[in-house]
Amino acid sequence: MPHFLIVTVGLYLVLIAAPAVGFAQLTIDADSQYRYAQSRLDSGAVDEAIAEFNRFIHFFPADPRVPRAHFQTGMAHFSAGQYQAAAAIFNRQTVDFTGSPLDNQAYFMLSRSHARQGMIERAILDLHNLVALSSASEVIDRARYELGWFHVDQGRWTDAEQAFGHISPDNQDRFQVADLMQALAHSDAIPVKSPTTAGFLSIVPGGGQLYCNRYQDAATAFLINAGLIWAAWEAFDNEQYALGSVISFVEFGFYAGNIYGAVSSAHKYNRDRITEYRQRLNQRRQMSLSLAPTPEGAALRLTVRF
Template sequence: MFRFLTALGVTLVLMAAPAGGFAQLTIDADSQYRYAQSLLDSGAADEAIAEFNRFIHFFPTDPRVPRARFQTGMAHFSAGRYPAAAAIFNQQTVDYNGSPLDTSAFFMLSRSHARQGMIEQAILDLYNLVALSPGPAVIDRAHYELGWLHVDQGRWTDADLAFGRISADNQDRFQVADLKQALARSGAIPVKAPTTAGLLSIIPGGGQLYCNRYQDAATAFLLNAALIWAAWEAFDNEQYALGSVISVVEFGFYAGNIYGAVSSAHKYNRDRVAEYRERLNQRRQMSLSLAPAPEGAALCLTFRF
């Protein structure tokens, strides 16, 4: 029975085949690369990776193979798989030859590390690129990226120094004067001293009032005052057990009032720094992208006006 079914299946396949034999599906390099790129452009990262890898496998001598590898890194990056992206970009920086593609790999390697929270490594990546002396335009771009990495960490002085290293020819393009002027205002960021907030909380609500948290200040003052009054009344009426319980509860609220005031000062400072950083980020006018080109790839800097 099995042999009969097998023979029947083969017969049906032969009957369905064209007279000249089986039609063969051929894949050419251009079509395969365009298909992989279209998947990446549409946001289908995993499918794009598979198709770029297929392109690399079937056409290993094609001059677009390095760019295909780079695009697999971009696909991993867009999918949030930053370690995988970093591994690919790092491999492309090993034999750096100054090409736009290898330069882009350095920038994307730095960004991949930054997205993982590896800021120091991201900074080192850019310094490594500068050490290779790829050319003034790329070096200036690296210093610009370094400046923003320092901004993201709240290192205003380091950011100012990085932006200041941009060559005179490109300072207008990168709006260095405006950035340095904005960074000069970092010393005017309003701050609240956590120690002062804690000391002022000796009077319940005083620390919160110092941190401009008026509703929290009123709540802390009224709650602690009510518990202190209740404990006083209990002891005054010789209800020592009740007074002791209320006193223990009040001690917890009183300590929480001090802790909350110190936390409020830290939060106030974080919020002010975040607001300042956000205003600075509005000046981040450039984005890095890689555009396909007939002979490889072109590094594009996009400005927002």
């Protein structure tokens, strides 16, 4: 009996001590969680970074770094090419955390997220909203600079001039506004071809292609159409009406294609000239403003090409 009592007491003491020894609870603190989430983003493990930042936001909602954690989840989505998700986060950032240090950067990233989705008008509207809301000249001028390049990408030369021209005098040298305005002044000199004229000249097969400087296409169109017209004429002249009708039907298709091709050539010529002009403008785009994640949040990088 005494031995049984001793064993029973011993087992009871072991069971009491077990939770403290073998089942100690794992606790995390805000600093450790945030550092780990940031380390995942720095290493490029964006999915893990998103999960860890969301975990930080869930467990530490009162921490002053919550706005930054939200922003970093947006940056992680953006770097992963998940632009729709990034836009949703940055849009929420501009609404829920107005006045935070990253408020302006959220507007820029919201604009870029929309632009990457092909929503250029939304991207432009985001920057206009930022210009209207911000009182900092540096932020406003940077927004106008990016607005100008959106307009350049869309071929809206006058709008681009206006955006660049509204950059404040103090920052015009920094953004090389004088050079940009001089280059944009030549937009009227972009050589273009009239699609209407190309179609009219194609009354003579190949004439429209010749007008658009597509000499090989012009020769091909002329020879094919001339050959079919001659063949149809010969068939009718020899009273081979069925054959002549078939050849005429085929020739009608080639003739219509000759006109359509000339009009398309004019549009392609204009598109190519505009692309060349835009590429020359982009050579003046020496400043590249971008955000990069850092352990403290995000850094604005300015890259200047020499």
